[in-house]
Amino acid sequence: MVALVQTVAFLGLEARTVEVQVQVTPGLPAFVVVGLADKAVAESRERVRGALSAIGLSLPPKRITVNLSPADLPKEGSHYDLPIALGLLGAMGVVDAETLAAYAVVGELGLDGRIAPAPGVLLAALHASERELGLVCPASQGSEAAWAGSIEVVAAPDLMALLDHFRGVRPLATPVPGEADAAVRGPDLAQVKGQETAKRALEIAAAGGHNLLMVGPPGAGKSLMAACMPGILPDLTPAEALEVSMVASVAGTLEGGRLSRTRPFRSPHHSASMAALVGGGLRIKPGEVSLAHLGILFLDELPEFQRSVLDSLRQPLETGRVQVARANAHVTFPARVQLVAAMNPCRCGHIADAARACSRAPRCAQDYQARVSGPLLDRIDLHVDVAAVSAADLVLPPPSEGSAEVRVRVEAARAAQTARYAGRGVRTNAEVDGELLEAVATPDEAGRALLAQAAAAMSLSARGYTRVLRVARTIADLAGAENVGRVHIAEALSYRLRPVVN
Numbered sequence: 001m002v003a004l005v006q007t008v009a010f011l012g013l014e015a016r017t018v019e020v021q022v023q024v025t026p027g028l029p030a031f032v033v034v035g036l037a038d039k040a041v042a043e044s045r046e047r048v049r050g051a052l053s054a055i056g057l058s059l060p061p062k063r064i065t066v067n068l069s070p071a072d073l074p075k076e077g078s079h080y081d082l083p084i085a086l087g088l089l090g091a092m093g094v095v096d097a098e099t100l101a102a103y104a105v106v107g108e109l110g111l112d113g114r115i116a117p118a119p120g121v122l123l124a125a126l127h128a129s130e131r132e133l134g135l136v137c138p139a140s141q142g143s144e145a146a147w148a149g150s151i152e153v154v155a156a157p158d159l160m161a162l163l164d165h166f167r168g169v170r171p172l173a174t175p176v177p178g179e180a181d182a183a184v185r186g187p188d189l190a191q192v193k194g195q196e197t198a199k200r201a202l203e204i205a206a207a208g209g210h211n212l213l214m215v216g217p218p219g220a221g222k223s224l225m226a227a228c229m230p231g232i233l234p235d236l237t238p239a240e241a242l243e244v245s246m247v248a249s250v251a252g253t254l255e256g257g258r259l260s261r262t263r264p265f266r267s268p269h270h271s272a273s274m275a276a277l278v279g280g281g282l283r284i285k286p287g288e289v290s291l292a293h294l295g296i297l298f299l300d301e302l303p304e305f306q307r308s309v310l311d312s313l314r315q316p317l318e319t320g321r322v323q324v325a326r327a328n329a330h331v332t333f334p335a336r337v338q339l340v341a342a343m344n345p346c347r348c349g350h351i352a353d354a355a356r357a358c359s360r361a362p363r364c365a366q367d368y369q370a371r372v373s374g375p376l377l378d379r380i381d382l383h384v385d386v387a388a389v390s391a392a393d394l395v396l397p398p399p400s401e402g403s404a405e406v407r408v409r410v411e412a413a414r415a416a417q418t419a420r421y422a423g424r425g426v427r428t429n430a431e432v433d434g435e436l437l438e439a440v441a442t443p444d445e446a447g448r449a450l451l452a453q454a455a456a457a458m459s460l461s462a463r464g465y466t467r468v469l470r471v472a473r474t475i476a477d478l479a480g481a482e483n484v485g486r487v488h489i490a491e492a493l494s495y496r497l498r499p500v501v502n
Contacts, residue, residue, distance in 0.1 A: 003090030003097045006104045006133060007083040008124045009073055012284075012324075012331040013246055015120070015127035017104075019069045020080070022087035027063035033084070035068030037075045038283070044081045050111030051085060055160045060092060074329055076283050079118035082107035082136065085159065095166055103154065104128040105136040113159040119252035121145050122245060125153065136162065142175030143257030144249065147242070178257025180241065185231040186265070190402035192221050192228065194393040199225065201384040201495060203406050206232045207413035208474030209428030210467075211317065211339040211379060213302070216386030222342035225386075226298045227265070229340060231403035233296075234411045235261040240294050247293050247334065251286050264295030270304035278312045279333050280324045289316050290333040302343040303371035310376055313339070317379045320431070336431075339380065345369070381430065381467045382495040413477040429474045437466065441473040446486040454493050468492045 002023045008015040031045045049059060066084055068075050083105040090097040106124045108116040121141040125148035128135045134152035137145050142155025155175045156162035164170040189199060198214060202225055205212040214222045236244060241259050248254040268277060268288045279287035289297055299305065316322045320336040346365035348358045358364055377383075417428055420440060426432055432440065443451060455465055469484070471492035476484045 003087045005083040005087040005100050010120045012333045015123045020083045020087045021067040022091045023065045024091045025063050029061045031064045033066045035071045040078050041075050041080050047081050047109045048085045051109040051113045051159050054113035078108040079106040081109040103134040103136045107138045120250045122249035143178035146175045146177040181260045183235045183261040187227045188403045189228045190398045198384050198386045201382045207410045209430035210381035212382045213341045213380045214386045217388045220386045226340045229296050230265050232406045233263050234414050264292045266292040267298040270301045274309045274312050278322050284331045286333045289335045292337045293334045297337045297339050299341045302341045381471050416477050429470045441469040441484050443484040447489040451489050
């Protein structure tokens with residue numbers, strides 16, 4: 001007899017159906033798993049054996065063959081334990097095989113029969129819903145699976161409770177969706193003394209979803225201002241929260257099925273590897289740029305990152321997705337992020353202070369800034385110099401505006417963009433390109449003349465020219481202007497890349 005159980009394989013944020021075929025035939029006792037399984041799947045034999053022993057069952061003294069179909073699709077992870085165990089129980093006649101056919105199954109087994117959490121349950125639930133199947137999953141992830149909507153979710157704490165449910169002895173309670181946490185705002189902009197130009201650039205970046213680079217000496221407040229970004233950004237919409245939660249689910253970081261309306265804020269250390277930043281590894285997982293999807297990726301001490309690691313961000317920043325290529329699979333993760341970066345003007349950070357600058361100035365600043373490639377800098381819309389904070393600034397009273405006041409303007413600008421780009425697959429000005437950009441951001445005659453003059457004087461690339469228009473459109477949105485004018489172009493040009501040291 002062959003018992004069939006449905007489960008899933010994860011390729012990025014794509015779930016593909018895997019059929020677990022279990023056959024018990026006469027012959028020498030053996031337990032074989034085939035179908036391009038990795039080491040974690042191969043080891044499931046021992047976990048299944050131990051879990052069955054814990055509930056008083058033993059493997060039959062026959063040949064047990066488990067085939068994971070399709071055989072040419074790589075199978076990774078421990079979530080195949082539970083479907084293999086249920087398939088085996090179906091082949092042994094302990095569970096009705098027809099009942100199992102109505103469910104997709106994911107979950108890791110412990111040797112004592114407990115069903116442990118496994119990454120990707122939300123994605124598996126959405127896939128099961130599309131195929132009009134129920135889902136069997138760990139009890140601790142039932143609330144996560146319940147977010148998939150009208151789908152039957154069987155969330156069991158252990159194998160015995162699951163068997164009792166299928167037998168109708170003790171039906172398990174239907175889980176409810178986890179709570180949606182309120183947005184966490186973080187530090188308030190009112191804590192930042194001075195730095196009016198940098199705060200203005202921060203507001204523009206938040207309003208249009210633009211990338212931002214802050215350059216200034218140590219202690220100028222760059223990291224604090226970056227940490228204030230979530231406080232001025234609008235909350236995630238329900239659809240966006242589900243997107244973010246899907247990435248977290250695949251990464252195994254979605255706890256208790258709790259969705260959050262807070263935009264992600266990721267701040268990897270400058271020693272991070274390429275796989276950690278953009279994704280990959282032995283078992284392909286999303287990197288920091290995908291974990292920051294629809295949120296902020298903050299790179300502090302930008303030149304201290306390895307150059308090859310930084311350059312690996314060029315394609316994700318341009319396309320909004322990461323493609324990880326392997327010999328046996330190509331995996332795509334979403335990566336629509338705002339890059340906020342900070343750096344010192346030189347290694348010592350005091351090039352502007354002759355009394356404190358090192359003996360290699362200004363050569364040290366040129367060498368230090370050259371560690372960040374020009375193509376990456378060209379993908380950053382806003383470049384702003386952050387001056388040192390003086391003692392006179394620190395004794396000033398708090399600014400009259402904090403994050404709440406700035407957020408009102410940012411939300412109004414975002415609302416204008418949502419209405420403008422409805423049905424076009426675009427969320428913010430930073431994503432607009434081509435004919436659509438020309439239609440919404442063509443400046444008036446005076447603005448065109450200034451932009452043409454500046455493009456020649458500043459040697460703007462085609463990408464740089466486009467980014468000036470995008471930023472100008474955002475500045476016009478913040479001002480409530482219908483059209484882009486000369487004043488908006490002028491301010492946008494003031495944030496383009498220019499040497500910190502002459």
